[in-house]
Amino acid sequence: MMSVKNLSLGKSKVSTGRPMRLIWMSALLAAAMLLLLPSIFKLDGNTHADWQQFLGRFHPSVVHLPIGLILLLPVLEIAGRFRPALLEAAAFVLSLSLLSCVLALTLGYLLAYGGGEGGAGVARHMWGGIALTIGVGSCALVRSASGGLRGVYPWLLGSVLVLLAWTAHQGGSLTHGDRYLTEYLPQPFKRLIGGGAVQAKTFAYPESFYAKHIYPVFDANCITCHGEGKVKGHLRLDSYDRLMRGGVDGAVVIPAHPERSTLFNRITLPPADKKFMPSEGRPALKPEEIAWIKAWIAQGASPELKTLTGIYLPQDEPLPQVGDYSGKMAAIAQAAKAAGVTLVPVSRNLGDGLILNTVDAGAKFGDAQLVSLEPFAPYIVEAELGRTAVTDASLGSLAKFTHLRAIHLEGTAITGNGLAQLAQLQQLKYLNLSGTQVTAAAVAPLTSFKGHLYLYNTPARPIPAAHDGQPTARKEP
Numbered sequence: 001m002m003s004v005k006n007l008s009l010g011k012s013k014v015s016t017g018r019p020m021r022l023i024w025m026s027a028l029l030a031a032a033m034l035l036l037l038p039s040i041f042k043l044d045g046n047t048h049a050d051w052q053q054f055l056g057r058f059h060p061s062v063v064h065l066p067i068g069l070i071l072l073l074p075v076l077e078i079a080g081r082f083r084p085a086l087l088e089a090a091a092f093v094l095s096l097s098l099l100s101c102v103l104a105l106t107l108g109y110l111l112a113y114g115g116g117e118g119g120a121g122v123a124r125h126m127w128g129g130i131a132l133t134i135g136v137g138s139c140a141l142v143r144s145a146s147g148g149l150r151g152v153y154p155w156l157l158g159s160v161l162v163l164l165a166w167t168a169h170q171g172g173s174l175t176h177g178d179r180y181l182t183e184y185l186p187q188p189f190k191r192l193i194g195g196g197a198v199q200a201k202t203f204a205y206p207e208s209f210y211a212k213h214i215y216p217v218f219d220a221n222c223i224t225c226h227g228e229g230k231v232k233g234h235l236r237l238d239s240y241d242r243l244m245r246g247g248v249d250g251a252v253v254i255p256a257h258p259e260r261s262t263l264f265n266r267i268t269l270p271p272a273d274k275k276f277m278p279s280e281g282r283p284a285l286k287p288e289e290i291a292w293i294k295a296w297i298a299q300g301a302s303p304e305l306k307t308l309t310g311i312y313l314p315q316d317e318p319l320p321q322v323g324d325y326s327g328k329m330a331a332i333a334q335a336a337k338a339a340g341v342t343l344v345p346v347s348r349n350l351g352d353g354l355i356l357n358t359v360d361a362g363a364k365f366g367d368a369q370l371v372s373l374e375p376f377a378p379y380i381v382e383a384e385l386g387r388t389a390v391t392d393a394s395l396g397s398l399a400k401f402t403h404l405r406a407i408h409l410e411g412t413a414i415t416g417n418g419l420a421q422l423a424q425l426q427q428l429k430y431l432n433l434s435g436t437q438v439t440a441a442a443v444a445p446l447t448s449f450k451g452h453l454y455l456y457n458t459p460a461r462p463i464p465a466a467h468d469g470q471p472t473a474r475k476e477p
C-alpha cells in the first residue's frame, strides 16, 4: 500500500496545516448536520409539498449512481497497483461517489418526508443512507490524509461496501417487500438462511369476521404502505390493535359509525380524490369488500364477532378431499362399465373425487347397480341418479357414500321411506327429490340437514315448517 499512498491524488495539497484542519472541521459539521436531519425534519406521517414528492420519486433511479460508483472503487484501487493511473481515477470516482450519495440522500429524504412515510423499514433505510454518506465522506478524507490514518482507508472502504449492501437491501425491501430476494430461493438454501418459513399471521380470534374477511382485504391492498416496513400517515393496518389505534389524526375506525370513520370515508371517495385509498392510482376495493368493512364497523368493529347480519359469504373452506384411489383406477373403470355408468373425475386433482353419471344407463340403473359401486363409495362426491330405477332400498346404500356432496333423485320412485339415513352424510349440501312421491312425514327427519333441499312437485310440498325460513332450504314456485 505504500505506493498507493505516495501516488494518491491531492495529498500534497491538503496535508499541510490550516487548510487541512479547515477541511476536517467542515467535514465534522456536515456529518453532524446529516445526523440531525431526521430530528429537524421529522418523518411525521403527514404528506408535504408536491414538489418534494415530485423530486423524491427520482430517488429510486438516482440511487443506482452511488451504488455503481462505490462498487467501482475497490476495483480501481486494486487495479491501480498494476496501473498507477487508475489510482488517480479512484480519487476522482470517490469524490463523485460522495456527491452522488448526497444527492441520493436528499432525494430519498424528500420522498419519505413529502410522501408521509414512516416506520421501521423506512427508518433503517434512512439511517443506512446517512451512515453511508458519512462513510464515503470519511473515505475521501482518510484517503487524502497523510501518515497512519491513510492505513485505515482499506478497512473503511470495506465497511462502506458492507453498509452499501445492507442499505440497498433495506431499500429494496421497501419497494418489493422483504421476501422478494428469497422467495424463489431453492428450499435447502432457504432453510440455511432461516428465512424460508413464511410466518403465518396469527389472530387472537382466528374464526372472527375480522380475521377471515377484514384483515385479508387490508393485507392485499393496504399493508404495503400501512405495514411494518412503511407506515404512511402513521397508520398501520397489520393488526387489530394497530388498526384501532389509528393514524396521524387519531382513530380511523369509530365503532358503530362507518360514516364517521376516516377509514371508511377514504375508501369510498371518488378514486380521483387526493385522499382516496388505496392511493397512488391503485385499484379501488371491490364493492363487496367495502360492504364488509361498512357492516363490520357498523356492527361494532369487533375483533371476535364471527358473523355479521346482512352479510352473505360463500363457503370458503376448501372442499374435503377423498382418499387416494389411484391404485384402484382399473377396478373402478371395470365396475362402472358393468353398471353401465361413467365415473367422471371432478378435476385433474384426484382428491376432488368422482361424479357418478347415469345418463347412459337411465332406467337400467337400479338398486343392484348402486350396490355394485359400494366398494368405491368413499371416492364418489356426486350421485346423479335422477330418472333412474332406484327405489327406497337405495337410501341405505347411499348412506355408505360418506363423501357425497350432492344427490340427484328427481323423477325416481323414491317415496322417502328411510330418508333419515341420509342425515349421516356430513358433507351433503344438495338433495333433489323433486318429482318423487316423498311426503312431509318422510322429510321430517332431515331437520338438521343444512343444504339445499328440493321438493318441487311432491306430496311434501309445501315445505314442512321445520325448513321454512331456513336460508338453506329453497322453495320452488
Ligand code: HEC
Pocket (backbone or CB within 6 Å): 045, 046, 047, 115, 116, 117, 218, 221, 222, 223, 224, 225, 226, 232, 233, 235, 246, 247, 248, 249, 250, 252, 262, 263, 266, 267, 274, 275, 277, 278, 279, 280, 282, 285
Ligand atoms: C401507495 C401507498 C398507500 C396505500 C396502498 C394505501 N395508503 Fe392509506 N395512506 C397513504 C399515505 C401516503 C397516507 C398519508 C397521507 C394522507 O393522509 O393522504 C395515507 C393515509 C391513510 C389514512 C389516514 C390516516 C390518518 O390518520 O389520517 C387512512 C385511513 C388510510 N390511509 C387507509 C388506507 C386503506 C384502508 C388502504 C387500503 C385499502 C390504504 N390506506 C392503502 C398511502 C397509502
